[in-house]
Amino acid sequence: MYHCCAACIFNLKKSTHTPFGAMTPGMSIFSPMMPYGSGLTPQPVQNTNSLAILEEQQRQQQQQQAQQANAGLPGTSGQTPQLYHSQAVAGSTTTALPGNTPLYGTPLTPMTPVTPATPASESSGIVPQLQNIVSTVNLGCKLDLKTIALRARNAEYNPKRFAAVIMRIREPRTTALIFSSGKMVCTGAKSEEQSRLAARKYARVVQKLGFPAKFLDFKIQNMVGSCDVKFPIRLEGLVLTHQQFSSYEPELFPGLIYRMIKPRIVLLIFVSGKVVLTGAKVRAEIYEAFENIYPILKGFRKTT
Amino acid sequence: MSRAALRCSACGSSNIVEDALYCQAQQVCVDCGSVVSEDALSSESVYVGGSDVSYSRTTAGAKKPCMNLIIGVQRVISICRILRVNSEIEKLTQIYYREAYQHESFIRVSLRKKEHLVGCCLLLSCRLLNWPISMATISSLLDADPMVMGMLYIEMVKILNIEAPIVNITDVMEAHSHDYQISSLHAPEELSESHKDLTKRAVELVELSADTWIVTGRRPIPIMMAAIYLSWQSLKPNKHRLKLSLEKFCQLAKVNKHKPAIKRITEMKEMLCKLGQEIPWVREAVTPDNVVKHVEDILKHRHALLRRALRAQEDALLAERQASCEDLPIKEDADNHQLHGETLKSQDPEPNWGKRVLFAPPCVVQAKKSRVEQPELTDVTGDEEISDSEIDAYIRTPQEVREFALSQKMLE
Numbered sequence: 038m039y040h041c042c043a044a045c046i047f048n049l050k051k052s053t054h055t056p057f058g059a060m061t062p063g064m065s066i067f068s069p070m071m072p073y074g075s076g077l078t079p080q081p082v083q084n085t086n087s088l089a090i091l092e093e094q095q096r097q098q099q100q101q102q103a104q105q106a107n108a109g110l111p112g113t114s115g116q117t118p119q120l121y122h123s124q125a126v127a128g129s130t131t132t133a134l135p136g137n138t139p140l141y142g143t144p145l146t147p148m149t150p151v152t153p154a155t156p157a158s159e160s161s162g163i164v165p166q167l168q169n170i171v172s173t174v175n176l177g178c179k180l181d182l183k184t185i186a187l188r189a190r191n192a193e194y195n196p197k198r199f200a201a202v203i204m205r206i207r208e209p210r211t212t213a214l215i216f217s218s219g220k221m222v223c224t225g226a227k228s229e230e231q232s233r234l235a236a237r238k239y240a241r242v243v244q245k246l247g248f249p250a251k252f253l254d255f256k257i258q259n260m261v262g263s264c265d266v267k268f269p270i271r272l273e274g275l276v277l278t279h280q281q282f283s284s285y286e287p288e289l290f291p292g293l294i295y296r297m298i299k300p301r302i303v304l305l306i307f308v309s310g311k312v313v314l315t316g317a318k319v320r321a322e323i324y325e326a327f328e329n330i331y332p333i334l335k336g337f338r339k340t341t
Numbered sequence: 342m343s344r345a346a347l348r349c350s351a352c353g354s355s356n357i358v359e360d361a362l363y364c365q366a367q368q369v370c371v372d373c374g375s376v377v378s379e380d381a382l383s384s385e386s387v388y389v390g391g392s393d394v395s396y397s398r399t400t401a402g403a404k405k406p407c408m409n410l411i412i413g414v415q416r417v418i419s420i421c422r423i424l425r426v427n428s429e430i431e432k433l434t435q436i437y438y439r440e441a442y443q444h445e446s447f448i449r450v451s452l453r454k455k456e457h458l459v460g461c462c463l464l465l466s467c468r469l470l471n472w473p474i475s476m477a478t479i480s481s482l483l484d485a486d487p488m489v490m491g492m493l494y495i496e497m498v499k500i501l502n503i504e505a506p507i508v509n510i511t512d513v514m515e516a517h518s519h520d521y522q523i524s525s526l527h528a529p530e531e532l533s534e535s536h537k538d539l540t541k542r543a544v545e546l547v548e549l550s551a552d553t554w555i556v557t558g559r560r561p562i563p564i565m566m567a568a569i570y571l572s573w574q575s576l577k578p579n580k581h582r583l584k585l586s587l588e589k590f591c592q593l594a595k596v597n598k599h600k601p602a603i604k605r606i607t608e609m610k611e612m613l614c615k616l617g618q619e620i621p622w623v624r625e626a627v628t629p630d631n632v633v634k635h636v637e638d639i640l641k642h643r644h645a646l647l648r649r650a651l652r653a654q655e656d657a658l659l660a661e662r663q664a665s666c667e668d669l670p671i672k673e674d675a676d677n678h679q680l681h682g683e684t685l686k687s688q689d690p691e692p693n694w695g696k697r698v699l700f701a702p703p704c705v706v707q708a709k710k711s712r713v714e715q716p717e718l719t720d721v722t723g724d725e726e727i728s729d730s731e732i733d734a735y736i737r738t739p740q741e742v743r744e745f746a747l748s749q750k751m752l753e
Contacts, residue, residue: 188742191735206735209721233723241732267694269702272557273507280504288476289491291558308558309695309705 161331165262165314165323169225170232173258176219176240177251185215188246204239211235215243219250222258229257229320261315262323268310271337275306279333295330302326306334351375409455410442416459420482424463426472433466437501446500454493457485461494468505473512477562510551510561511544517565518543521594523573528593531581534573542572545640546609552647553612553700560601566591567605575636583633608703613639615699619649654699 182202186194192215194202201214211225211232221239226232236255243250272293276285285293292313295304300322305313312330317323348355349370356371368377396404417438421431441447441458450458460479467474476494480487498505518540525533546568550556556564570590574582587606591598610629617627617635620642627635639646695705737745 187745188737189735190737190741208731228721230721230723234721234725234727237723238727238732241727242735245732245736269554269557269705273551276507280506284495284498285507286476286491286495287558288560288562289488289495307704308554308702 160328161266163264163266163327163331165264165312165327167227167260167262167320167323168313169259169261170227170229170257171222171224171259172226172229172232172236172256173220173222174236174240174255175251175253176215176221176243176248177253178219178249180215180217180219180243180248182215182217185243185246189242191242204242206235206238206242209235213239215239229260232257257318259315260317260320260323261313262317262327263311263313264327266310266312266331266334268335268338269308270306270310270334272306272308274337275333297326297329300325304330306330310334349373349375349377409452410439413442413455413459414438416456417462420459420463420479423482424474424478426463426467427470430463430466430470430472433470434462437462437465441497441501444500446496456483457490457493458497459483460485460490461497464494465498465501465503465505468508469503473508473516475508475513475517475561478516508561510556510564511547513561514544514547514565514568515540517562518569520596521569523594527595531577531579532585532593534576538576539569539572542576542637542640543568545643546572546636549640549643550609550612554702555605555608555612557702558704559605563599563601563605566596566599566602567609570602570606571609571633571636574633578634578636612700616643616646616650619646619653650699658697 182194182196182200185202185204186192189202189204191206192202192204199214201216204213204215205211206213209226209231211223213224213236214222221236223232223236223239226235233255237252240250240252272285272287275293275295276283279295282297283293283295292305292307295306297304301316302314302322303316304326305315307313312327312334314323314326317326349357349372352370352373352375354370354372357368357377358371360367360369365379367379369375370377414435417434418431421434438459441462442455447455447458460483464474464476464479466472476491477487480490483490518536521539522528523532523534523539524536527533543565547556547564550564550568566587570587573590574585585593587603588598607629610632613632613636614627614629616639617623617632620627620635620638623635625631632639693705693708695701695708
């Protein structure tokens, strides 16, 4: 079951809600009955790309709620789930919306303490900024690197060190590695469009140098984003509870390396609250990964 | 074979001399000149190369066990014995080593890396069986770079698909403190301290530092060194001990000083000052210079002092907020221009949340000034026209090309 945020679920604030566009089509199976940290998506809230699915789920929700009401289960107000969740996970900040039953059933259902927190929390309100885009393109012809290095101002070529020409342009500020096979890697852009524009400029430079360069198979290979949650994070606690995903070795690296399975993103989480997300092929994966990790990080926020 | 027992098989004489033919030592009979025995061409190295022909190309039926694997396992056993780990860990390490060694990702790595693999397997089994040991210890034993070994460890854990818990710094503390030779056997009476007391106090100090964000994300050894130094000073805070710098302390205890330990000492002292200020019976101001003598009290009542300090901080923040709220209506009467100026002055361009809380990770409190972001090209579509003049700016003129070629020739 996917929800962009609680606002979607309960049909509030539709106008201010911005769904993340161009989402990954494959949906993972998320079920509240899965054991904590089962190996797919970290709980609790995932993103969706289709309003229709949302509405469908909302309908299912309401059916579920109706069933529970019929069964006469007591204490389905906002209070009980808060109690349950705070027992399940220490330190989580549950704020159930008044008058609504939470998604995951009442404490009387025999459920493993799965979803750690905040079924009714809003989205984080923080948007990760893209810091680096790596893309590749095929210029479609063999290149003579010596000629390029000789005739281009912005090129450096040291065949003993590396078998490619390193070319730089000022706008957008990027670096390209141009190989003799005609393939090129472009790094340093801050958005997909900038990366494409930069790659085209490099291709144009190579064209002007006399090679029949084309622009084939442009593809974004990696996107790196970063953001700051603005509170300190207990990395030792996080590695204990999310052991399957996390690797934290303070002797080697100060940050915790969190390998999220869905979406397939690697996050570097630091004690200062700064998070670096990398490994994405599309922007939406970064946003989705951050929205997945934010509630977990909030659970490890301590007030000391 | 002893020399005396050697007899030439051809003539039966016992007159055998050692003759070195290039790099091959030979035993030669003086009388008839026949070679009695030969040595190997190269000296027997630690790792035996095995036969020249690999098993897959021979017609042999049984595969001989890989010599390097056997030697590696022997190395595992010897290291386990040096570290005096228990037999379960020894057995588990051997199992992991065999598994890792024969895995396709590690079977063809260099021998040096296979040696590092020994350390990684040991680290893994120690962690799984709750034997606290740090990566630095193992890598110093193997004379390896801790980073290299660490990366290999992470790779191995991923390949073997094992989840090992991390080591708690307080568990390693006891082993670490035994490194310091300042018991009464090694150091003069005035400066000596028993390991038990030292460890106990250092553990408390480390726990307190962990609560106040000094430990997370940092290398453990400088923290332990700082904790032991401060504990040692605070156990008998006389003039003698307080005057001894960290460098001299390390010389006394015969350990290598770690430079980051000095910074950790400063951070710990700052933290202790914040708590020391809350002690009700201390009248004077608690500064990093005189905090050491209060460390005992601070550690004894650390929970209460933490609560008091946090409450005091909250009250201070509340008062500040109220004060700013009260100021605003008064300011609204004042000149608009003046109001604008004052609010600008009171606000930082980027309010650092680390400065508003009592304890925050030091990397937040002393945030490095981030580079000013370049103005974002937000309306780039990627399909814009690229002007010729822009591209021409990146291409050399023929004159430049000639000069460049000339200069390259001259440089060669």
